[in-house]
Amino acid sequence: MTKYSLYGKMVLYALLRRRSRMVVALLAVAIGATVLSGLVTLYYDVPRQMGREFRSYGANLLLLPDGDNQVMPEQAVQLAAGSLPQGKVIGMAPYLYDRVLINSQPIMAAGTDFAAVKKVSPYWQITGQWPAPGSGGAVVGAEVAELLRLKPGQTVTITVPGAEQEKKLPVAGIVHTGGSEEDFIFVELPLLQQWLGKPGLVSVAQVSVQAGEGELTAWMQQTAGTGGGITPRLVKQLTQSEGLVLGKLQALVYLVTLIVLLLTLICVATTMMAVVTERRKEIGLKKALGAENRSIVLEFLGEGMVLGGLGGLLGTGCGFYFAQVVSLQVFARPISFQPLIALAAFGAAVAVAGLACLIPVRMATGVEPATVLRGE
Amino acid sequence: MNILELQGITMDYGTVKALDDVRMTVKQGEWLAIMGPSGSGKTTLLNIIGCMDKPSGGAVILDGVDLSTLSSKGLTAIRREKIGLVFQQFHLIPYLTALENVMVAQYYHSMPDEEEALAALARVGLKDRARHLPSQLSGGEQQRVCIARALINYPALILADEPTGNLDEANQNLVLEIFQTLHREGHTIVTVTHDPEVAARAERCIVLGHGRIAGEQRMCKPAPEGRPADNKEEQCQCG
Ligand SMILES: Nc1ncnc2c1ncn2[C@@H]1O[C@H](COP(=O)(O)OP(=O)(O)OP(=O)(O)O)[C@@H](O)[C@H]1O
Ligand SMILES: [Mg+2]
Numbered sequence: 001m002t003k004y005s006l007y008g009k010m011v012l013y014a015l016l017r018r019r020s021r022m023v024v025a026l027l028a029v030a031i032g033a034t035v036l037s038g039l040v041t042l043y044y045d046v047p048r049q050m051g052r053e054f055r056s057y058g059a060n061l062l063l064l065p066d067g068d069n070q071v072m073p074e075q076a077v078q079l080a081a082g083s084l085p086q087g088k089v090i091g092m093a094p095y096l097y098d099r100v101l102i103n104s105q106p107i108m109a110a111g112t113d114f115a116a117v118k119k120v121s122p123y124w125q126i127t128g129q130w131p132a133p134g135s136g137g138a139v140v141g142a143e144v145a146e147l148l149r150l151k152p153g154q155t156v157t158i159t160v161p162g163a164e165q166e167k168k169l170p171v172a173g174i175v176h177t178g179g180s181e182e183d184f185i186f187v188e189l190p191l192l193q194q195w196l197g198k199p200g201l202v203s204v205a206q207v208s209v210q211a212g213e214g215e216l217t218a219w220m221q222q223t224a225g226t227g228g229g230i231t232p233r234l235v236k237q238l239t240q241s242e243g244l245v246l247g248k249l250q251a252l253v254y255l256v257t258l259i260v261l262l263l264t265l266i267c268v269a270t271t272m273m274a275v276v277t278e279r280r281k282e283i284g285l286k287k288a289l290g291a292e293n294r295s296i297v298l299e300f301l302g303e304g305m306v307l308g309g310l311g312g313l314l315g316t317g318c319g320f321y322f323a324q325v326v327s328l329q330v331f332a333r334p335i336s337f338q339p340l341i342a343l344a345a346f347g348a349a350v351a352v353a354g355l356a357c358l359i360p361v362r363m364a365t366g367v368e369p370a371t372v373l374r375g376e
Numbered sequence: 377m378n379i380l381e382l383q384g385i386t387m388d389y390g391t392v393k394a395l396d397d398v399r400m401t402v403k404q405g406e407w408l409a410i411m412g413p414s415g416s417g418k419t420t421l422l423n424i425i426g427c428m429d430k431p432s433g434g435a436v437i438l439d440g441v442d443l444s445t446l447s448s449k450g451l452t453a454i455r456r457e458k459i460g461l462v463f464q465q466f467h468l469i470p471y472l473t474a475l476e477n478v479m480v481a482q483y484y485h486s487m488p489d490e491e492e493a494l495a496a497l498a499r500v501g502l503k504d505r506a507r508h509l510p511s512q513l514s515g516g517e518q519q520r521v522c523i524a525r526a527l528i529n530y531p532a533l534i535l536a537d538e539p540t541g542n543l544d545e546a547n548q549n550l551v552l553e554i555f556q557t558l559h560r561e562g563h564t565i566v567t568v569t570h571d572p573e574v575a576a577r578a579e580r581c582i583v584l585g586h587g588r589i590a591g592e593q594r595m596c597k598p599a600p601e602g603r604p605a606d607n608k609e610e611q612c613q614c615g
Contacts, residue, residue: 006488017471285467290456291484370428
């Protein structure tokens with residue numbers, strides 16, 4: 001048997017054959033690593049998740065016609081949107097606005113793409129149903145519906161100024177937003193374009209982009225002048241509050257992580273101190289046998305490292321599970337395993353356990369064999 | 377040749393004078409017993425000889441080396457190289473088997489050698505208990521493991537503080553027989569004991585009283601190869 005294998009045996013058996021004490025220390029490390037890896041994993045994933053969630057509060061970018069123009073070509077809008085950062089566009093909803101008459105009352109009508117609205121404005125609450133694509137169904141704002149006593153399933157008759165014929169559309173749903181949308185009637189974009197004689201034209205496009213204010217401003221500066229008749233405008237309030245909340249969240253995660261590491265440190269150190277006190281006789285004996293301080297230090301550090309390693313492994317696994325559960329519960333989507341974070345959490349657990357052993361190890365080397373071996 | 381020489385050793389614990397001007401020598405291959413009432417300084421003396429304590433005054437010459445010139449690191453090295461310790465409370469590492477306990481001494485000394493450790497256990501009659509934990513061994517067996525551990529690095533001096541203090545008579549005899557064999561083989565042994573019967577097995581007996589040497593007696597027995605039965609008949613009382 002080599003020196004190393006006996007060293008390994010001593011370290012392992014000291015842990016395995018004296019279980020109860022070590023289980024406490026192991027739990028401390030494992031819980032620390034769990035919270036650490038869980039929080040960091042969440043912290044890594046949450047901004048992305050939060051980005052998506054915040055986007056549900058509506059568009060953060062508007063595309064408007066240049067100058068005094070009332071409308072702009074749909075194609076130019078598509079072009080501009082295409083130059084936004086790849087894969088970050090959650091949705092783009094085009095709108096064409098004009099006044100129509102319903103039961104001789106002037107009402108604002110908006111032509112749009114309902115599928116896109118669902119993405120850009122997920123906060124729309126529909127009583128009834130979204131119109132099936134191509135069905136020609138309308139969505140009526142809650143205010144309008146109340147004014148005209150409209151209910152889903154009924155038919156609404158629309159008169160477009162300048163066009164002789166009355167248009168009859170089925171009401172698919174009533175929309176509640178608490179906002180200006182409730183004063184509109186929404187129909188499919190091609191229909192309104194046709195009625196108004198404005199094919200291929202829209203008044204505005206609302207874009208929901210998963211990007212911060214800085215990123216969007218940079219994009220706007222880049223594309224300035226090349227807009228092809230289009231002016232982008234930031235919807236400021238939202239992007240700012242988004243950054244603020246994320247910043248606060250980040251500080252919180254750092255703080256909690258730090259506290260957890262500190263608590264783990266204290267707990268492991270306390271346990272190891274108790275272990276050293278418990279084993280003063282054994283340390284004294286080893287010194288009496290001629291062990292150098294270095295050997296004693298190496299043995300206790302070894303125990304601490306094994307504890308840190310095991311606890312770290314356990315905790316990193318549990319932490320990922322914990323993050324997964326939280327993500328599923330809160331954001332309703334799974335998170336991906338991040339090997340780097342797992343490695344970092346594991347490394348932190350080992351380092352904290354090793355650090356926690358420093359004071360106890362100092363105590364261990366201070367043991368006087370003559371004193372501790374004397375009598376009971 | 378003297379393997380150990382104590383020159384006017386004193387040991388003060390505050391106002392307590394545990395040892396007071398102790399002078400003595402131990403010859404190579406000798407078996408010395410130290411007796412004395414409780415508190416007379418026996419353990420203190422043994423700790424000083426075993427390099428676990430430094431005396432307040434006087435000099436210890438062990439195997440030609442003046443211990444007072446050594447640092448604590450040097451003392452540790454001497455302990456490792458020259459001393460084999462046997463304790464009244466055995467002091468085995470509880471989470472290691474008998475074999476591993478013996479090998480730990482090898483580990484700190486040089487290299488663990490399983491075969492040699494097994495042979496040492498066989499010498500004390502514990503070959504078949506090598507894989508047992510101390511808690512699975514009787515007191516007598518534990519003490520024999522302790523002796524095997526003390527022997528494993530071929531120490532110049534074996535020190536035993538009340539090695540039979542916690543054992544019944546049968547186990548005491550087993551242990552004493554092992555010491556006797558070791559003595560016959562030429563090991564130098566110093567045992568501390570309360571028991572005159574144990575002291576009688578030694579060649580020479582020193583009696584401590586209040587930290588001073590109060591008496592010394594050479595056992596009136598022939599050569600160490602005498603059988604235990606003979607010793608009993610001829611034993612002399614110490615002190
Ligand atoms: N660390 C210490 N601090 C103070 N006094 C001590 C210390 N160690 C020993 N003594 C005192 O020194 C004296 C000698 O103690 P020692 O243990 O050597 O006696 P002993 O002969 O081994 O006794 P026993 O037969 O009971 O084991 C005692 O009076 C004891 O109280
Ligand atoms: Mg004593």
